[in-house]
Amino acid sequence: MKSKLLMLLMAPLMALLLVACANTKSGALIHPEAVTGTPNCTECHSDAYAAMNHQAVDFFKKHSVFATNARRACASCHAESFCTDCHAHKEELKPSVKYTQQVERTLPHRGDYLSQHRIDGKINPASCAKCHGRTNNERCLTCHK
Amino acid sequence: MTSHQEKRSGREQSSLLRVASVVLAAASTVMLAQPVMAADYTITGSSNTYLRMTRTINKEDLYPLYEYLRFSVTAAEKDGSATSLHLGAWGRVDLVDKSSDHYTDGDLQYGYLSYQAAKNNLVINAGRQFITEGVAADRVDGLYVRSDFAAGITAAAFAGSPVVTTPNYKGGDFIYGARVAQGKPGLYSVGVSALRNESDNARDREEEGLDLWIHPVKQVDLTGRSSYNSITDGWMEHAYTLSVAPIDAVTVSADFSRINYQDYFYNVTTNAFALAGNGGLLDPREKVTAAGVSAAWTPVKNLTVAAEYKNYGYEILGSADYVGGKVAYTTADALSLGASGHRMDGSTDRTRYYDYRLYALKKTGHTELGVDFYNVIFDRPIDGVKSSYALTGIAGYEFTEKLNVGGEIEYSQSPDFNREWRALVKVAYAFETKGGEKGGKSEK
Numbered sequence: 001m002k003s004k005l006l007m008l009l010m011a012p013l014m015a016l017l018l019v020a021c022a023n024t025k026s027g028a029l030i031h032p033e034a035v036t037g038t039p040n041c042t043e044c045h046s047d048a049y050a051a052m053n054h055q056a057v058d059f060f061k062k063h064s065v066f067a068t069n070a071r072r073a074c075a076s077c078h079a080e081s082f083c084t085d086c087h088a089h090k091e092e093l094k095p096s097v098k099y100t101q102q103v104e105r106t107l108p109h110r111g112d113y114l115s116q117h118r119i120d121g122k123i124n125p126a127s128c129a130k131c132h133g134r135t136n137n138e139r140c141l142t143c144h145k
Numbered sequence: 146m147t148s149h150q151e152k153r154s155g156r157e158q159s160s161l162l163r164v165a166s167v168v169l170a171a172a173s174t175v176m177l178a179q180p181v182m183a184a185d186y187t188i189t190g191s192s193n194t195y196l197r198m199t200r201t202i203n204k205e206d207l208y209p210l211y212e213y214l215r216f217s218v219t220a221a222e223k224d225g226s227a228t229s230l231h232l233g234a235w236g237r238v239d240l241v242d243k244s245s246d247h248y249t250d251g252d253l254q255y256g257y258l259s260y261q262a263a264k265n266n267l268v269i270n271a272g273r274q275f276i277t278e279g280v281a282a283d284r285v286d287g288l289y290v291r292s293d294f295a296a297g298i299t300a301a302a303f304a305g306s307p308v309v310t311t312p313n314y315k316g317g318d319f320i321y322g323a324r325v326a327q328g329k330p331g332l333y334s335v336g337v338s339a340l341r342n343e344s345d346n347a348r349d350r351e352e353e354g355l356d357l358w359i360h361p362v363k364q365v366d367l368t369g370r371s372s373y374n375s376i377t378d379g380w381m382e383h384a385y386t387l388s389v390a391p392i393d394a395v396t397v398s399a400d401f402s403r404i405n406y407q408d409y410f411y412n413v414t415t416n417a418f419a420l421a422g423n424g425g426l427l428d429p430r431e432k433v434t435a436a437g438v439s440a441a442w443t444p445v446k447n448l449t450v451a452a453e454y455k456n457y458g459y460e461i462l463g464s465a466d467y468v469g470g471k472v473a474y475t476t477a478d479a480l481s482l483g484a485s486g487h488r489m490d491g492s493t494d495r496t497r498y499y500d501y502r503l504y505a506l507k508k509t510g511h512t513e514l515g516v517d518f519y520n521v522i523f524d525r526p527i528d529g530v531k532s533s534y535a536l537t538g539i540a541g542y543e544f545t546e547k548l549n550v551g552g553e554i555e556y557s558q559s560p561d562f563n564r565e566w567r568a569l570v571k572v573a574y575a576f577e578t579k580g581g582e583k584g585g586k587s588e589k
Contacts, residue, residue, distance in 0.1 A: 015294075022293040026266045029219075029227050037477030042393065048331040051358075051366045051388075057441035057451050058398035061386050065368040067277040068324070069334050069358055072266055079189070080231045080255050081215045083275050089284045089308045090252040092237065093195060093211060097569065100553045101539050103504040103517055104473060104481045110502070111519035111535035112559040114202075115527070119495050121417075123457060123465060124433060126382065126404040129418045134309045134316055135284060137415040141312040144417040 031076040038104060049073065060106045088136045190216040191575040196240075198568040202561055208240040225263030232256045255284075265293040276303050278324040279338020280354035280372045284308035285320055300325045307342060313416045313424065317342040317349035326356075334358045342412070350412045351375035364390045379408035396441045400455075406431040432460040437467075449473045457491075465491035469500075481506045481515075497524040506539065513551075515539035528560035535559075549573040 033044075041053045052066055052073065053059065067074060067083075074083075086095050086108070096107040109117075121128055132140065193213040200206055212235060219229040236251035257272030270289040276282070278291075278301045287305015294300060302323040309316030320342045328334030335357045342350035356370035369385030384402040391397070407429040410418050419425025437455030444450070452470040459465075469487025474480070485502045499522045506515030520534040527533075534557060541551030555567045 022265045022295045022298075024265050024293045026225060026261065026263055029221065029225075029261065038475065046363060048360060050363065051360055055443075055449065056388065056398075057396055057439045057449075057453070058386055058388055058400065061398075061400055062366075062368045062388075064277065064282065065356060065358055065370065067282075068279055068336070068356060069326070069328075071277060072261075072268070079215065079217065080275070081191075081233050084233055084254045087275055087282070087284075088252075089254060090250075090310055091235075092209070092250070093197075097197075098193070098195065098571075100517065100537060100569070101506060101513060101515060101541055101551060103506045103515060103539075104475045104483065110517070111521075112533065112557045112562060112565075114561045115533055115559040116521065119489075119498075122462075122493065122496060123467075123489075123491070124404070124435065125406075125418055125427060126409055126433070129410060129413060130282070132415070133410070133413040133418050134307075136310060137417065138310045138312050140415045140417040144313075144415060 027072045028076050035077055087131060090138065091136050092139075185221040186580045187219045187221070188217070188578045189219075189576070190214070191573065193574075194572045196570045200565065200567075206241050208242075209237050210240055211235060211237045222263075227259075227261045229259045229261070230257075231259065266299070267292040273308060278303065278322065279336050279356050279370070280352045281322050281324070281338065281340045283320060283340070287320075296327070297329055298325065298327050309414055311414045313419070314414045315344060315347075315349070316414045317347070318344045320350075324356075328358075332360060348376055352381065374408040374411055377408045377411055379405055381405060381409040381411075394443045397438070398440070399436075399438045401434075401436050403432065403434045406433075428461055430461060434458045447474055447476050453487075463492035465489060465496050471502075479508055494523065494525045495527060498522060511543040513539070513541040513543075530558065530560045530563075533557075533559040547575055 038054045040055045042050045048070075052070070056062075085098060094107075094109045094113065096110045099105065099107060117128070191214070193211075193215075195211040195213075197207070197209050197211075199209075214232075214234055216232045217229060219227055221227045233254040233256070234252065235254065237249065239248040242248055253273060255273050255275065257270050257274040259271075260269045261267070268289070268291045271287075273284065273286050274289060275284050276289055281303070284307070285303060285305040286308055287303060289301070289303040291299070291301035300323065302321075304319075304321035307317050307320040320340065322338065322340030324336050324338035326334050326336030335355070337353070337355055339353045340350060341348075352372055352374055354370055354372040357367070359365075359367040366388040367385065368388075369383070371383045372381045373379070374381045380403075382402065382404050384400075386398060386400040388396060388398045406420065406427050410420055410425075410427055410429075413419060416424050418427065420427050420429045422429070435455055435457050437453065439451060439453035441449055441451040450470070450472050454466070454468045457465040457467070467487060467489050469485065471483065471485035473483040475482075481504065483502070483504045485500075487500050489496055489498050489500070491497055501520045501522075502518065504515065504517040506513060506517075515538075517537040517539065518534065520532065522532050523530075525531075535555055536557070537553050537555040539551070539553045541549060543549050550570075550572050552568065552570045554569075557565050557567070559565075
């Protein structure tokens with residue numbers, strides 16, 4: 001019992017000590033310069049941020065890893081609503097409908113997706129389930145009883 | 146196999162009102178206190194209104210009117226720390242069809258208070274939020290804490306109620322998880338993560354994951370993750386991408402992923418992705434391995450030429466190849482031009498087709514005009530349709546920096562809709578108020 005109590009006291013103290021020892025400066029809350037369009041981060045950055053080049057051919061595939069590793073960097077330019085436009089709990093308007101004028105962006109489900117979703121669902125249903133497996137799937141019930 | 150996934154009993158579990166009242170109370174407190182407690186504060190907000198004019202597959206007119214409201218208050222202290230409140234919600238009413246119970250709807254998308262410290266990237270969030278920590282990419286009503294530690298270690302933990310939709314199966318009552326990573330800024334990061342999702346008597350999800358990012362030199366970047374399902378005792382997914390940029394103008398990327406259906410689709414809440422034997426159609430024995438390569442060349446600034454190839458190999462279904470390319474020219478806030486074409490070559494009629502896209506958008510002064518054409522040509526007609534397409538005309542006008550009005554009209558033909566017209570009108574208003582020198586992120 002005594003050792004458990006000691007552990008309970010020591011664990012937060014160790015955590016506090018490790019936090020104190022880290023002493024890193026937090027990333028910027030706001031990107032120092034306003035960025036418009038789809039930025040090529042390599043124009044200014046040669047460090048880790050260069051890897052987040054939004055114009056890279058594979059940025060869309062990798063953005064989830066950056067969202068885990070560098071959420072604060074994302075948040076220095078993007079408001080929370082930017083993530084929510086696609087990663088929604090309950091949503092009826094596709095991103096490609098809300099942002100039709102942003103033709104250059106990789107927005108999923110362009111065109112008439114009702115027909116295409118049957119094809120994509122056959123090819124790789126996991127790519128659908130990432131966003132619709134547990135959320136944003138109320139409308140599936142219309143056909144998938 | 147999936148006894149944890151009980152059929153929905155009709156008990157609609159929603160913590161929306163509870164979250165909304167907490168957030169609104171917090172919002173009031175923060176807003177009233179702003180000028181007193183903060184050196185610099187920023188209030189941003191936006192209203193986006195959309196009116197769609199469309200029809201159902203049964204040719205019934207629908208005129209849904211949507212209102213999206215986003216709002217943030219940020220109080221930035223002199224030491225670099227900040228406290229903020231973020232709210233986002235939408236509501237919808239159909240102007241024509243009031244026949245069903247669902248002609249109105251809405252959702253609180255996010256609503257949370259956040260504290261961001263000046264040191265150690267410490268973040269504390271409370272409320273409805275989207276959490277991205279390793280195996281977790283989940284919306285949660287709860288608490289999230291993250292900080293840097295010594296020796297390049299970062300750690301994050303969260304707990305709360307999962308925010309899920311449950312058309313067929315329950316999504317669990319309680320979710321918690323954590324991620325610990327070690328890395329060197331700019332060089333590498335390796336993380337391990339886990340999450341648990343539970344109900345009273347059920348294990349809904351038990352997942353562990355490994356994620357990594359390796360950036361040994363400027364030209365090479367490897368990202369990826371693997372996730373494991375402890376309930377089914379199997380790997381759900383491996384997904385890795387290697388990027389190589391031998392010169393600034395050229396990027397080559399290779400990606401690999403493997404999905405095990407039995408383990409990956411264990412925890413869904415809809416029949417659409419349920420496994421056979423549990424009300425769905427997906428074969429639990431199926432496994433898909435996707436391997437692809439893409440290359441992009443930027444001969445001059447703003448112009449990108451890319452080619453890509455991906456092979457899908459299935460344990461049961463056979464295989465499919467997707468190959469194609471695109472050309473895009475984009476200048477910030479002025480001109481976007483693009484064209485793409487691909488061939489999908491699979492083993493069924495539906496997975497043998499060509500797809501094409503052409504788009505152009507030009508901004509002149511306060512006006513923007515554009516056109517977007519998307520076309521799929523099947524090898525064999527699907528429901529009598531060989532060529533499925535959507536042609537969209539786009540127009541917008543910026544009345545002021547804060548107020549934009551736009552619209553689009555779409556003409557389409559598909560296996561489901563024959564020569565269909567749709568239209569949309571949107572009005573976007575964004576505002577920002579600052580006190581002090583530091584700014585905020587626009588909600589635009």
